[in-house]
Amino acid sequence: MVKITGFTSRDVRFPTSLDKTGSDAMNAAGNYSAAYCILDTDVELRGHGMTFTIGRGNDIVCRAIDYLAARIVGRDLEALVSDWGKTWRYLVSDSQLRWIGPEKGVIHLALGAVVNSLWDLWAKVLQKPVWRVVADMSPEEFVRCIDFRYISDVLTPEEAVDILKRSATSGEGGGKQERIKEAEANRAVPAYTTSAGWLGYDEDKMKALLRKSVDEGYRHFKLKVGGDVERDKRRLEIARDVIGYDKGNVLMLDANQVWSVTEALDYMSHLAVYKPLFIEEPTSPDDILGHAAIRKGLASSGVGVATGEMCQNRVIFKQMFQASAIDVCQVDACRLGGLNEVLAVLLLAAKFGVPVVPHSGGAGMVELCSHVSTIDFVVVSGKKSILEYTDHLHEAFEAPAAITPDGFHVTPTAPGYSCDVKEAEFGKFECPSGTFWQSEIGQKMLNDPWRGVPGEQTS
Numbered sequence: 412m413v414k415i416t417g418f419t420s421r422d423v424r425f426p427t428s429l430d431k432t433g434s435d436a437m438n439a440a441g442n443y444s445a446a447y448c449i450l451d452t453d454v455e456l457r458g459h460g461m462t463f464t465i466g467r468g469n470d471i472v473c474r475a476i477d478y479l480a481a482r483i484v485g486r487d488l489e490a491l492v493s494d495w496g497k498t499w500r501y502l503v504s505d506s507q508l509r510w511i512g513p514e515k516g517v518i519h520l521a522l523g524a525v526v527n528s529l530w531d532l533w534a535k536v537l538q539k540p541v542w543r544v545v546a547d548m549s550p551e552e553f554v555r556c557i558d559f560r561y562i563s564d565v566l567t568p569e570e571a572v573d574i575l576k577r578s579a580t581s582g583e584g585g586g587k588q589e590r591i592k593e594a595e596a597n598r599a600v601p602a603y604t605t606s607a608g609w610l611g612y613d614e615d616k617m618k619a620l621l622r623k624s625v626d627e628g629y630r631h632f633k634l635k636v637g638g639d640v641e642r643d644k645r646r647l648e649i650a651r652d653v654i655g656y657d658k659g660n661v662l663m664l665d666a667n668q669v670w671s672v673t674e675a676l677d678y679m680s681h682l683a684v685y686k687p688l689f690i691e692e693p694t695s696p697d698d699i700l701g702h703a704a705i706r707k708g709l710a711s712s713g714v715g716v717a718t719g720e721m722c723q724n725r726v727i728f729k730q731m732f733q734a735s736a737i738d739v740c741q742v743d744a745c746r747l748g749g750l751n752e753v754l755a756v757l758l759l760a761a762k763f764g765v766p767v768v769p770h771s772g773g774a775g776m777v778e779l780c781s782h783v784s785t786i787d788f789v790v791v792s793g794k795k796s797i798l799e800y801t802d803h804l805h806e807a808f809e810a811p812a813a814i815t816p817d818g819f820h821v822t823p824t825a826p827g828y829s830c831d832v833k834e835a836e837f838g839k840f841e842c843p844s845g846t847f848w849q850s851e852i853g854q855k856m857l858n859d860p861w862r863g864v865p866g867e868q869t870s
Contacts, residue, residue: 413488413536415458417451418480420473420524423832424466424842425774425804426856431611432803433465433772436637437667439611441465442856443774443804444842446472447832448480448524450532452488458532459831462524462745463773468517469842475521478508483529492533495556499526499751503558515723519748526749527779531828540823541750542785546591550575553790557755561726565733571758575790578761582793590789600784600820602800603631603663605772610635614649621653628818631661631797633691637669640681647685656686665691668721672701676708689715689739696721702736717741720770724748725755732763743770744779750828753783757791767792771799777812778805778829781820807836 427433428440446469450458464472479502483491491498502522503514512518534541545553550572559568579587593599607620617634624632632654636643647662654660664687670678675693682690690709694701696718706716719741722728731737740760747753760767767787771780777800784798798820805811809831813821823829839845847853 413456413532414453415450415483415486415488415491415532416453417484418477418528419449419451420476420480421447421449421837422469422473422842423447423837423840423845424469424848425807425840426847426853427803428466428856429852431609434609434611435635435665435667436610436669438465444469445775445830445832446476446521446524448476448528450480450483450528452532456532456535458528458530458535460524460526460528460531460749460828461775461779461830461832462520462527463743463776464520465773472517472520472524475508475518476524478505479518479521479525480528483525488529488533488536491529495751496558498529499556499748500558500560502526503748514726514748519723520745522748523745524749526751527744527828527830530750531830534828535826538826540782540825541828542594542782542789542823545754545786546587546594546789548790550579553754556751557758558751559755562729562755562759565729566755566759566762570762574758574761578791578793583788583795587789587793590793594785594789594822597815597819597821599788599795599822600781600798601631601795602629602814602818602820603633603661603797604629604800604802605633605635605665606800606802607632608634608665610638614646617646618649618653621650625654625660627814628816630659630818631663633663633665633799635667636664636682636690637666637678640678643682644685647682651685662687663689663691663717666693668692668695670694672698672704675705679705679709679712679714683709683712683714687714689717691717691739691741692720693718696723697727699727699730699734699736702731703734706736706738715739717768719743720772721746725752725759728756728759732759732765737765740765740767741770742767742783744776744783746770750783754786754791757783757787760787761792766794766796768796769798772801774804775808775830775832777801777820778808778810778823781812781823782828784820785822807832807840809833 715738717739769780810825
């Protein structure tokens with residue numbers, strides 16, 4: 412029996428705005444950040460969970476973590492995870508905290524960190540990586556992890572059990588046990604790269620990074636678009652010169668919500684000639700019918716629509732599927748309320764036959780999503796998809812993500828959820844006390860934030 416005795420929230424920010432890592436049409440100069448939750452126990456183990464932001468406001472999420480994590484202090488871990496769906500509903504049911512959601516925004520980001528820290532702690536107690544904890548569940552145990560309120564009109568617990576039972580005996584490679592062997596051999600999750608595609612990179616840097624990615628064996632490449640159509644056309648011409656049209660390489664685009672529906676259709680009429688697989692986040696993440704209209708408008712060009720990294724909960728995903736609004740589901744391991752809600756979306760995607768390509772651009776996101784994609788392949792859909800790999804900040808984590816020489820994600824093996832940040836990294840980048848943030852440039856960025864960061868000047 413393990414009891415949760417306390418918690419700590421920590422604000423860690425990496426100054427990625429300085430080299431434009433992560434830059435796109437909507438977010439010119441973000442600092443990859445983690446609002447972090449650490450659960451203390453009456454044994455030596457601690458649970459580590461995080462949610463991802465890009466800088467200012469990370470401290471607000473940490474404050475919300477303090478409110479939510481307090482609700483499980485003094486509770487036994489075994490009791491909390493024995494009926495996960497009930498625990499999840501308990502955590503979203505404080506009426507005063509719920510009012511500032513409900514189940515979305517800052518309070519839901521904070522919930523993700525708390526819930527993920529519980530999964531990490533439980534997996535460490537079981538001495539398994541999180542994906543294997545889920546893979547070893549029966550269909551009924553899996554389904555008890557989910558709160559079906561608001562989605563039972565589309566997916567009932569009984570239907571969910573049936574999906575999991577069918578997947579256990581069918582799918583790619585046979586059944587679940589065969590797919591577990593593939594995961595153990597690092598063959599479960601093919602990788603794609605965005606590392607060359609940030610909008611703030613100049614064309615020479617982009618070209619060099621694309622060539623490097625091709626040499627490293629990547630076959631799927633994503634570029635940010637939406638800043639200027641003529642510049643984007645030049646960038647896509649460069650990309651196609653490097654990766655070709657007939658070499659088996661796949662191009663994907665990401666607009667990060669910068670367009671209206673009509674702007675998206677007009678802009679993509681200029682870019683469709685470069686044969687992208689999909690356009691990601693072409694408009695507001697809340698505009699379900701707008702995504703459906705864009706998908707319909709692009710159908711004749713063969714360009715699909717993808718979204719999900721800003722999709723706030725299982726309810727919006729449910730409606731995206733109902734409206735046939737997306738070709739690719741990009742569920743985020745942190746934007747939702749932790750792994751439990753992610754599992755609900757994986758089941759919804761399986762029911763509607765939509766492939767899952769989790770959003771994993773950002774500090775710690777690849778580490779978390781390696782588990783999510785493995786769960787989807789092994790347990791839920793039974794089908795291989797792809798998962799983003801960005802070559803940034805993995806050195807900050809105790810169990811960093813990695814890629815095999817032939818372009819697959821290395822399946823996590825360490826017990827937990829792979830998001831333990833090294834204490835030395837907290838020493839450098841915890842805000843505001845870390846050595847970087849106490850330095851001259853760090854103080855400039857904190858004290859004059861809108862003018863202290865390249866690309867963030869205001870009038």
